[in-house]
Amino acid sequence: MKNRTTRVAALLLALTLITSCFVGGTFAKYTSTATGSDEGTVAKWSFKVGETEIASAETQTVTFGLFDTINDTDNTADETDVAYGKIAPGTCGSFVLSVENASEVTAKYSITLTAANTSSIPIQYSLDGTTWTTNIGDVKVTDAQLAINAAAATTTVYWMWAYEGTESSSQTDTSDTALGIAAQTTAPTITVTATVTATQID
Amino acid sequence: MKSKTTKIAALLLALTLITSCFVGGTFAKYVREAEGHDVARAAKWGVTIESEGNMFSNTYATDDANVVGTIANSVVSTENVVAPGTSGSMSRITLSGTPEVAVEVKYVADLSLTNWEIDGTFYCPLLIVVGDEIIIGYDYTSAAEMEAAVESAIANCTALYEAGTDLSTAAVNIPSVVWAWDYEGGYDANDTALGDQAAAGNAATVELTITTTVTQID
Numbered sequence: 001m002k003n004r005t006t007r008v009a010a011l012l013l014a015l016t017l018i019t020s021c022f023v024g025g026t027f028a029k030y031t032s033t034a035t036g037s038d039e040g041t042v043a044k045w046s047f048k049v050g051e052t053e054i055a056s057a058e059t060q061t062v063t064f065g066l067f068d069t070i071n072d073t074d075n076t077a078d079e080t081d082v083a084y085g086k087i088a089p090g091t092c093g094s095f096v097l098s099v100e101n102a103s104e105v106t107a108k109y110s111i112t113l114t115a116a117n118t119s120s121i122p123i124q125y126s127l128d129g130t131t132w133t134t135n136i137g138d139v140k141v142t143d144a145q146l147a148i149n150a151a152a153a154t155t156t157v158y159w160m161w162a163y164e165g166t167e168s169s170s171q172t173d174t175s176d177t178a179l180g181i182a183a184q185t186t187a188p189t190i191t192v193t194a195t196v197t198a199t200q201i202d
Numbered sequence: 203m204k205s206k207t208t209k210i211a212a213l214l215l216a217l218t219l220i221t222s223c224f225v226g227g228t229f230a231k232y233v234r235e236a237e238g239h240d241v242a243r244a245a246k247w248g249v250t251i252e253s254e255g256n257m258f259s260n261t262y263a264t265d266d267a268n269v270v271g272t273i274a275n276s277v278v279s280t281e282n283v284v285a286p287g288t289s290g291s292m293s294r295i296t297l298s299g300t301p302e303v304a305v306e307v308k309y310v311a312d313l314s315l316t317n318w319e320i321d322g323t324f325y326c327p328l329l330i331v332v333g334d335e336i337i338i339g340y341d342y343t344s345a346a347e348m349e350a351a352v353e354s355a356i357a358n359c360t361a362l363y364e365a366g367t368d369l370s371t372a373a374v375n376i377p378s379v380v381w382a383w384d385y386e387g388g389y390d391a392n393d394t395a396l397g398d399q400a401a402a403g404n405a406a407t408v409e410l411t412i413t414t415t416v417t418q419i420d
Contacts, residue, residue, distance in 0.1 A: 029418040030301065030416075030417070030418035032249045032415070032416045033414065033415040033416075034251035034252065034295075035253060035411060035412070035414070036253030036411070036412050036414075037409065037412075038256060038257040038258050038282065039282060039407060039408065039410075040258030040282045040283060040290075040408050040409075041279075041283050041284070041400065041407045042285065042400040042405045042406045043277055043283040043288075043397065044400040044401040044405070045394060045396075045397025045400065046397075053401075055397065055398050055401060056398055102401075103397070103401075104277060104278060104283055105276060105277045105285050105286075105397075106264065106269065106275070106276040106277070108269075145269055147272075148277075200287070200397075201264065201266050201273070201276050202266050202287030202385040
């Protein structure tokens with residue numbers, strides 16, 4: 001009997017010691033903790049041509065009303081000697097392209113022009129109204145920078161069908177007249193397309 | 203009578219013996235004295251952890267050499283943002299102290315990638331480097347997989363150190379976390395789509411939390 005009591009006591013003592021180890025390991029030790037956290041959000045990409053947000057889709061169509069305004073040779077007064085909406089020798093005009101970087105990243109933009117002009121209407125182009133070219137590919141803006149929150153940038157594209165044809169060696173009264181005669185049946189047309197490409201700057 | 207005499211004699215003997223003890227203790231003895239003495243103090247801890255979130259920024263300097271002269275910052279926002287061409291690192295986990303106990307330095311990471319989807323497909327152009335381990339977003343098909351990869355890489359920096367280790371030294375493994383969004387990653391359309399989503403108020407976000415715990419080892 002005595003021997004059994006001794007064994008039970010020894011067992012209880014052992015259990016107590018073991019339990020103490022676990023409790024000690026859980027509640028009694030040195031410990032220090034610190035937490036660091038940081039969050040980043042994708043920067044906004046937003047680029048407008050005129051009032052159109054071109055960033056919202058891979059390809060966007062914007063208004064480019066190059067021939068909306070048709071002026072007399074001096075480009076100040078409306079052309080009154082030509083039917084409304086038609087171009088002819090001695091007419092000219094311009095259109096202002098406005099671009100705005102509304103992004104949270106710096107951007108650069110390029111403007112290129114192309115023309116569908118199967119009848120070779122002798123239109124000349126310029127970006128300053130002074131220097132003219134018949135090669136529309138030369139009329140372009142390349143990698144112009146626009147900082148974040150910068151004011152909208154404008155580019156004016158000028159066109160002209162010269163009355164005297166001095167700027168274009170291929171333009172003659174005869175060729176101009178031929179275009180006008182052709183318009184009696186199927187009028188020659190010219191379609192100018194402006195492509196604006198905006199790219200984030202690293 | 204004899205008995206009474208005997209009793210008195212015994213009493214006197216006893217008193218004599220008792221007295222002898224005291225006297226002997228005072229004047230005639232060998233003396234050896236030993237004292238056991240020990241002092242213990244608590245082992246030093248003194249561990250401090252500094253952890254700051256500084257991975258992301260609201261401004262990133264322009265890298266393009268042709269532009270930096272005119273536009274200093276290529277990314278500016280009112281909040282911390284990421285964009286193609288940006289990168290950063292988390293370098294502010296700092297441990298110090300030389301505890302007199304062995305310790306475990308444990309790192310638990312929680313990476314949250316939200317809205318990194320284009321037309322329902324996971325797309326995350328972020329590259330996250332943890333130590334020598336590179337986690338490339340293009341390689342993952344879900345946010346959960348990429349999150350788990352980064353969290354695991356950071357957790358692997360957990361290590362045990364002997365008592366007396368100076369935790370501020372390079373011998374202590376602190377997870378180095380670097381991220382980047384490649385400017386020329388080759389997926390301009392997808393990158394642009396993420397930027398458009400941000401403009402539409404549905405921005406993708408990345409959030410990393412690292413909890414550092416130093417615990418005494420028993």
